[in-house]
Amino acid sequence: MNAPRIDPTAIVDPAAELHDGVVIGPYCTVGPRVTLKPRVQLISHVTVSGRTTIGEDTVVHPFSALGFPPQDFKYKGEDTRLIIGQRNIIREHVTMHPGTGVGRGETRVGDDGYYMIGSHIAHDCIIGDRVTFANNGTLGGYVQIGDYVMLGGLAAVHQHCRIGRHSFVAGGAILTNDVIPFGMVQGNTARLAGLNLVGLKRRGFSRQTIHDLRAAYRLLFAREGTFKERIADAKSLFADRPEVMEIVDFISGEAERPLCLPDRD
Incomplete structure (x- = not known):
């Protein structure tokens, strides 16, 4: 057993659930409905409120505020949750809010993420695993982000957007539409600028897979034919290519925002 270590200047409600190996540093505040899983570290000046769970081995840096009421006028104090996964690094001044009664009722953050200074969820x-937010990356409500997404510094994402796995949102982008898996978007307002080739290579996707993705991208966003026809062609030509079919399924899935498309200029 490795009992929690709590700095004498910290204020921790006796009802908070603290697991083995938790470290709570100077001037932190932890509320009564907070659960800190094994080996969570709150370095200093961290405040955790609401019905918030922080997963194993997550490290939270100074002046982060987690679990405070959502910035939504429809929120009326309902008992909603913030669930943060394992092994995340949460840097200074990060904010993450719980769900709302009119929404999902919870905000869920995956494992192994890196959330840099001032980023906001x-x-x-719903955030996937191994996600990276650069400084001041910001999400509106109801956003869904797949695994391995990277959000550039000062990028802002509109409510209800979906961002597919392994995609990249460039720094300073203002994103109002959905981003296909493996895509790269940039600009104000953000437009699809191709595939996230750097990310694909870094994560070990084969040359053949990248070749197939590029061919499918050119087909899907060509000028010839209708979008519906091009989707049907992609389904026929790349039926045995799971990465391509992930894009096709994403495009065909239910969405509340339009799809982010290439600039036609």
Whole structure:
């Protein structure tokens, strides 16, 4: 057993659930409905409120505020949750909010993420694993982000957007539409600028897979034919290519925002 270590200047409600190996540093505040899983570290000046769970081995840096009420006028104090996964690094001044009663009722953050200074996750978001937010990356409510997504510094994402796995949102982008898996978007307002080739190579995708993705991208966003026809062609030509079919399924899935498309200029 490795009992929690709590700095004498910290304020921790006796009802908070603290697991083995938790470290709570100077001037932190932990509320009564907070659960800190094994080996969570709150370095200093961290505040955790609401019904918030922080997963194993997550490290939270100074002045982060986790679990405070959503910035949504429809929120009326409902008992909603913030669930943060394992092994995340949460840097200074990060904010993450719980869900709302009119939404999913929870915000869920995956494992192994890196959330840099000042980044923000709003209410009712679902965040995948191994996600990176650069400084001041910001999400509106209800955003869904797949695994391995990278959000550039000062990028802002509109409510209800979906961002597919392994995609990249460039720094300063203002994103109002959905981003296909493996895509790269940039600009204000953000437009699809191709595939996230750097990310694909870094994560070990084969040359053949990247070749297939590039061919499918050119087909899907060509000028000839209708979008519906091009999707049907992609389904026929790349039926045995799971990465391509992930893009096709994403495009065909239910969405509340339009799809982010290439610039036609």
